[in-house]
Each structure stands twice: as structure tokens, then as C-alpha cells.
Amino acid sequence: MAKLVRDEKTPNLGLPLPDVLNDQTVDCQRIAQSFTRLDEAYGEVRLKTTEAVEKAEGAVEAKADAARALEVSESSISAADTALAAAREAATLSVEAKSQATTAKTTAEAAVPRQGARGALAGYEVIGAADSLGEPPTVTIESPDCLNLETSGALTLTFTAADPSMRAVKALSLTASETTTLTIGGAVWQNNGDAPEWGTAGAILVLLAHFVGGRVVLSVADNTEG
Numbered sequence: 001m002a003k004l005v006r007d008e009k010t011p012n013l014g015l016p017l018p019d020v021l022n023d024q025t026v027d028c029q030r031i032a033q034s035f036t037r038l039d040e041a042y043g044e045v046r047l048k049t050t051e052a053v054e055k056a057e058g059a060v061e062a063k064a065d066a067a068r069a070l071e072v073s074e075s076s077i078s079a080a081d082t083a084l085a086a087a088r089e090a091a092t093l094s095v096e097a098k099s100q101a102t103t104a105k106t107t108a109e110a111a112v113p114r115q116g117a118r119g120a121l122a123g124y125e126v127i128g129a130a131d132s133l134g135e136p137p138t139v140t141i142e143s144p145d146c147l148n149l150e151t152s153g154a155l156t157l158t159f160t161a162a163d164p165s166m167r168a169v170k171a172l173s174l175t176a177s178e179t180t181t182l183t184i185g186g187a188v189w190q191n192n193g194d195a196p197e198w199g200t201a202g203a204i205l206v207l208l209a210h211f212v213g214g215r216v217v218l219s220v221a222d223n224t225e226g
Contacts, residue, residue: 010034013041141168141211151199152178159186164214171221174198174205187216198225 005021015037016030112118128144130137137149141162149157151174162168174182180199187209189195198205206222 013037139170139172139209139216141166143170145169146171148173148175150175150177151180151182152176154181154183156183156185159184159209159216159218161186161215162211166211168211170209170211172207172209174207176201176203176205184218187218190217190219196220196223196225198223200225 003023004026005023006019008017008019009015010017015034017034018027018031022030112121125146127146127148130147130149133139133143133147133149136156136158138158138160139147140160145168147170149172157172157174174180176199179201182195182199182205184195196205202224204222204224205220208219208221210217210219
């Protein structure tokens with residue numbers, strides 16, 4: 001019967017090693033055991049490698065999914081920021097609109113009715129600037145309702161009639177700072193009358209200009225000439 005003389009093994013896997021002192025039939029069995037164990041070890045390594053590759057591939061896919069999720073999240077954050085900015089702007093516009101509505105309501109409540117009872121009206125009008133009439137001075141329906149003019153020398157005061165549907169009254173106070181020769185254009189005197197005697201230095205002439213019926217009719221409210 002063949003005998004095992006030396007039982008040497010590999011340091012890492014502990015696989016049987018052949019030896020010259022051993023019987024060939026014994027070492028053949030030992031070598032067969034070594035190959036069998038090597039094959040088993042290879043199978044284990046291959047299995048673990050496959051599992052590791054699968055895990056790595058899963059990790060890569062998970063990373064890609066995470067990247068896509070991050071991109072979607074960033075897009076959502078951007079959309080949320082835009083929506084928040086729009087909401088803030090809308091809120092600001094709403095506050096402004098509310099303020100404007102309040103102002104409009106206050107103005108409407110304080111307005112004089114265009115029809116019916118207007119309530120108790122009181123107050124005064126600030127005298128308009130004489131230089132608003134231009135040169136030579138021309139009074140239109142758009143001119144200030146009250147005007148003071150200092151006159152001297154030859155003065156031509158022109159009136160421009162308005163549309164017949166429009167009506168207004170202008171009060172003009174003329175003060176002759178020096179002797180004045182007054183010429184009126186574009187208007188008629190009340191009741192087809194004549195121009196008043198006026199123009200001495202220091203004299204005051206107050207005229208009312210009625211824009212009515214597509215013409216301008218002048219009347220004298222006061223004349224300190226005589």
C-alpha cells in the first residue's frame with residue numbers, strides 16, 4: 001500500500017503539494033485535491049467578483065439617478081424662486097392698487113357732483129400769471145379765469161372765441177402803470193356798446209369776458225377812469 005511520506009501544503013490556501021519522496025499514486029490524489037480546491041476557490045472569487053461588479057454598476061446607476069434627482073431639485077428650486085418673486089411683485093402691485101383705489105375713493109367722495117345738489121361751495125381762485133397770455137396778450141377759453149395786467153403805451157388785447165358748445169367767464173383787471181391806449185380784438189362790447197374811456201396812469205379797468213355762443217362778449221365791471 002502506497003504511503004504518504006511528506007504532507008507539504010501551500011501557505012495561503014493550504015493546498016496539498018507533491019513531493020519526490022511520496023508515492024506517485026498518493027501525490028496524484030493530492031494534486032487532484034489541489035486542482036479541485038483551486039477550481040472551487042476560482043468559482044468563489046468569480047462569484048464575488050460578479051457580485052462586486054453588479055454592486056458597482058448599481059452604485060453607478062444610483063449615482064446617475066441621484067444626479068438626475070439633483071437636477072430636478074435644482075430646477076424645482078429655481079421655479080419656486082421665480083414663483084416667489086412673482087408672488088412678491090403681485091403683492092406689491094396689490095398694495096399699490098389698494099392705495100390707488102383708496103385715493104380714488106377719497107377723491108371721488110370729495111368731488112363736486114356734475115349734476116344735482118353740489119353742496120355748499122366756498123373758496124377763492126389764485127390770480128393767473130399775466131405772462132401766460134403770450135405776446136401780444138391773447139385770452140382764450142383755456143386762459144386763467146382771473147388775470148391782473150399792468151399796462152402802458154399802446155396795448156392790443158386779443159380774444160379768441162371758443163366752440164359754441166363751450167362757455168366760460170374770464171375776469172381781467174387792467175391797471176395802467178403809465179398812460180395806456182387800449183385796443184380790443186376778437187371781441188364785442190356788451191349790447192353792441194362802445195369801448196370805455198380808460199387809460200390814464202393809475203386807472204383800473206375790470207373787464208368780464210363771456211365766452212358764449214362762439215363769440216366773446218365784454219362787459220365793464222369797474223372803471224376808475226372817471
